Amino acid sequence: MPExxxxxFDVVIVGGGVAGAMVAIKLSRAGKSVLVLEAGTDGALxxxxxxxxxxTFHAMGSMRGTPNGPYPINHSALSPNDAQKDPYFVQIGxxxxxxxxxxxxxxSTLHWQGTTLRMLxxxxxxxxxxGQAVDxxxxxxxxxxxxxxxxxxxxxxxxxxxxxxxxxWFEKGYVYPMEKMPQSLSDQYFLKxxxxxxVDLYGGSYPLKVISLATARNSIPNRNFDRGSGYTAVGAxxxxxxGMRCQGNSSCSPMCPVQAKYNAMKTLVAARAAGDxxxxxxxxxxxxxxxxxxxxxxxxxxxxxxxxxxxxYVTEVARGAVVVLAANxxxxxxxxxxxxxxxxxxxxxxxxxxxxxxxxxxxxxxPVFPFRGPDVTSGVExxxxxxxxxxxxxxxxxxxxxxxxxxxxxxxxxxxxxxxxGAAFRQQLRDKLTRMVKLGVFLEQxxxxxxxxxxxxxxxxxxxxxxxxxNYNYADYSLKGGFEAIEKVWPVIVEKAAIDDKTDFSTxxxxxxxxxxxxxxxNVMGPGHIxxxxxxxxxxxxxxVNSSLRSWAHSNLYVVGAGSMVxxxxxxxxxxxxxxxxxxxxxxxxxxx
Amino acid sequence: MPxxxxxxxxxxxxITGYSGFELESTGLVDIYYQLLPGILGPQFTEEFAKxxxxxxxxxxxxxxxxxxxxxxxxxxxxxxxxxSALVSLWYLGTWNQLPDSWYAAVGLALPGxxxxxxxxxxxxxxxxxxxSYKTAxxxxxxxxxxxxxxxxxxxxx
Numbered sequence: 082m083p084e085x086x087x088x089x090f091d092v093v094i095v096g097g098g099v100a101g102a103m104v105a106i107k108l109s110r111a112g113k114s115v116l117v118l119e120a121g122t123d124g125a126l127x128x129x130x131x132x133x134x135x136x137t138f139h140a141m142g143s144m145r146g147t148p149n150g151p152y153p154i155n156h157s158a159l160s161p162n163d164a165q166k167d168p169y170f171v172q173i174g175x176x177x178x179x180x181x182x183x184x185x186x187x188x189s190t191l192h193w194q195g196t197t198l199r200m201l202x203x204x205x206x207x208x209x210x211x212g213q214a215v216d217x218x219x220x221x222x223x224x225x226x227x228x229x230x231x232x233x234x235x236x237x238x239x240x241x242x243x244x245x246x247x248x249x250w251f252e253k254g255y256v257y258p259m260e261k262m263p264q265s266l267s268d269q270y271f272l273k274x275x276x277x278x279x280v281d282l283y284g285g286s287y288p289l290k291v292i293s294l295a296t297a298r299n300s301i302p303n304r305n306f307d308r309g310s311g312y313t314a315v316g317a318x319x320x321x322x323x324g325m326r327c328q329g330n331s332s333c334s335p336m337c338p339v340q341a342k343y344n345a346m347k348t349l350v351a352a353r354a355a356g357d358x359x360x361x362x363x364x365x366x367x368x369x370x371x372x373x374x375x376x377x378x379x380x381x382x383x384x385x386x387x388x389x390x391x392x393x394y395v396t397e398v399a400r401g402a403v404v405v406l407a408a409n410x411x412x413x414x415x416x417x418x419x420x421x422x423x424x425x426x427x428x429x430x431x432x433x434x435x436x437x438x439x440x441x442x443x444x445x446x447x448p449v450f451p452f453r454g455p456d457v458t459s460g461v462e463x464x465x466x467x468x469x470x471x472x473x474x475x476x477x478x479x480x481x482x483x484x485x486x487x488x489x490x491x492x493x494x495x496x497x498x499x500x501x502x503g504a505a506f507r508q509q510l511r512d513k514l515t516r517m518v519k520l521g522v523f524l525e526q527x528x529x530x531x532x533x534x535x536x537x538x539x540x541x542x543x544x545x546x547x548x549x550x551x552n553y554n555y556a557d558y559s560l561k562g563g564f565e566a567i568e569k570v571w572p573v574i575v576e577k578a579a580i581d582d583k584t585d586f587s588t589x590x591x592x593x594x595x596x597x598x599x600x601x602x603x604n605v606m607g608p609g610h611i612x613x614x615x616x617x618x619x620x621x622x623x624x625x626v627n628s629s630l631r632s633w634a635h636s637n638l639y640v641v642g643a644g645s646m647v648x649x650x651x652x653x654x655x656x657x658x659x660x661x662x663x664x665x666x667x668x669x670x671x672x673x674x
Numbered sequence: 675m676p677x678x679x680x681x682x683x684x685x686x687x688x689i690t691g692y693s694g695f696e697l698e699s700t701g702l703v704d705i706y707y708q709l710l711p712g713i714l715g716p717q718f719t720e721e722f723a724k725x726x727x728x729x730x731x732x733x734x735x736x737x738x739x740x741x742x743x744x745x746x747x748x749x750x751x752x753x754x755x756x757x758s759a760l761v762s763l764w765y766l767g768t769w770n771q772l773p774d775s776w777y778a779a780v781g782l783a784l785p786g787x788x789x790x791x792x793x794x795x796x797x798x799x800x801x802x803x804x805x806s807y808k809t810a811x812x813x814x815x816x817x818x819x820x821x822x823x824x825x826x827x828x829x830x831x
Contacts, residue, residue: 452815
């Protein structure tokens with residue numbers, strides 16, 4: 082018999098990542114009592130533990146692997162990671178779902194790159210504008226105030242001038258908390274060379290513009306922020322003098338050694354300091370207790386284990402007036418499916434989306450000295466929208482500052498294999514490494530009901546929780562966008578920027594998989610953007626939650642995170658999911674009054 | 675006769691293209707010097723030491739030196755796999771296990787999971803001081819940050 086919790090919190094949040102953190106801080110400041118249940122450990126929280134993760138990162142050397150690489154593996158609550166023996170996901174689709182996430186206190190924002198772009202107005206109305214996908218029940222205009230609040234909460238560095246395109250508007254006089262990150266030599270190289278460049282795609286000629294990115298990374302505070310109140314950067318958890326400004330450690334993913342990059346631990350710890358917040362780690366939510374008459378969630382059963390790797394656990398029940406699922410787009414669905422959450426729309430678990438990511442590489446004409454600074458400080462952002470979306474995916478393209486995938490180890494091995502060593506080796510290595518340029522293209526995917534998360538009693542974890550079963554594939558809409566990027570866009574960039582093109586799709590790098598469109602084979606990977614599986618909508622007939630992110634079927638259940646997004650657009654989803662979480666928090670507060 | 679530290683340093687300088695002074699500044703010379711005999715075994719280490727001395731009798735920075743390095747240590751000499759692995763070790767901080775054919779040729783058993791000869795990162799310092807990023811006027815990810823904004827201007831070496 083599971084032990085009943087004595088205390089009924091105002092809100093119980095499942096998931097200690099950025100979505101849960103946004104809800105927690107809002108409610109904590111409003112004087113509400115909050116319980117956060119996190120499946121993983123808090124193994125990155127204390128400065129000593131964080132330092133251990135850094136040591137592991139160093140010790141892995143060039144065999145770094147995935148973004149989850151240096152974080153301790155926890156067999157009680159596994160994170161998806163192709164590199165390990167237990168891959169966690171059960172993959173049954175035509176293609177593998179390649180993205181991962183981190184089940185630890187702080188979540189995937191521990192290992193993320195930190196790009197925080199707003200979605201475009203047309204991303205919210207793809208059906209009305211392009212006859213594709215589905216319209217959101219809310220518009221950019223309605224989400225805009227929450228974007229601002231999120232940019233403050235997370236601490237985003239950007240210039241408004243660079244972020245206003247395709248109808249993205251800002252409140253008059255708005256400035257970001259911190260100035261844009263300085264642009265890299267690679268950025269400056271492309272900025273100069275691509276001036277005036279354009280590419281012909283369906284619908285016309287589109288300019289190629291290099292723009293600095295908005296990122297969640299500490300930069301120079303903007304003294305005009307918040308009508309002159311200014312902004313103070315938030316440093317490392319438990320060590321606040323560290324990380325108040327990016328130093329150029331060049332390891333954002335998998336980890337920022339000084340926490341100049343935002344991670345959700347910062348917000349969760351602040352939430353706890355601001356009010357009545359209890360955080361319980363090593364607690365895996367396993368079932369929502371649904372009241373048969375009212376449909377309300379009476380409690381959350383969770384399995385509490387003592388040490389990572391334990392298979393023994395005790396089952397306890399947490400109770401809250403409101404329950405918030407914030408465990409990410411895949412875990413939220415596993416929990417809801419396991420609990421028998423009512424879903425008239427038949428969309429629960431469906432419409433799983435990601436950004437298929439293509440990597441282009443080459444050598445610049447003059448040295449650009451990569452391997453320094455954040456991986457991405459600018460991108461070619463001018464193809465995120467346009468008439469071509471009637472026909473194929475839009476995309477954005479990050480300029481990569483860390484050289485090519487798998488370098489410098491690959492060139493070292495290659496030079497040695499051709500018997501080079503000594504001074505000649507050193508010179509050739511230098512010549513090549515200093516000119517490595519990289520472009521990473523993020524293709525949008527449209528919601529496809531066949532791309533989905535399901536569960537089955539045949540696939541259970543060591544602790545008796547359901548494993549996510551993923552059925553995933555890429556539709557022509559996305560593949561055609563990739564094809565256009567390869568056949569039309571990259572060649573223009575190569576020509577204008579005098580790039581010695583070294584993109585070679587004949588070998589599939591680790592973490593990628595081969596796809597084909599019209600006879601052209603290329604490789605894609607998953608950059609960790611997991612979206613769409615419990616989408617919001619106008620009607621319980623075609624959505625899982627309403628525009629307040631509340632479940633249509635269960636009146637005290639909110640489901641936040643990127644799973645509630647209707648389309649993915651081309652922006653990295655974190656800023657949008659965090660803005661939606663703050664919006665949900667407002668509605669939760671109304672419910673509690 | 676055993677391999678001397680001095681000879682080890684001089685030959686590392688030849689094969690990496692970095693001066694002995696620069697290699698000393700990494701703090702890795704002793705770590706790597708002490709690592710090698712455990713991997714190569716006493717007999718091969720002695721042969722290796724003798725060959726290195728054959729190279730080092732030639733004058734430094736002379737064409738004779740370069741020719742001797744290539745002839746004695748370059749392919750197809752039996753020392754080439756070791757030289758190649760040493761270059762990799764200095765440049766990347768990772769020791770790559772020598773080919774099975776090398777182990778067969780010298781009559782040594784393949785290394786076990788915790789033996790010095792397995793592919794591994796012998797020292798965290800080796801990751802931090804690896805020569806590859808330094809060669810590109812950069813730094814290894816997660817260590818020796820070059821300062822806010824530095825990625826926006828040419829490296830000041």
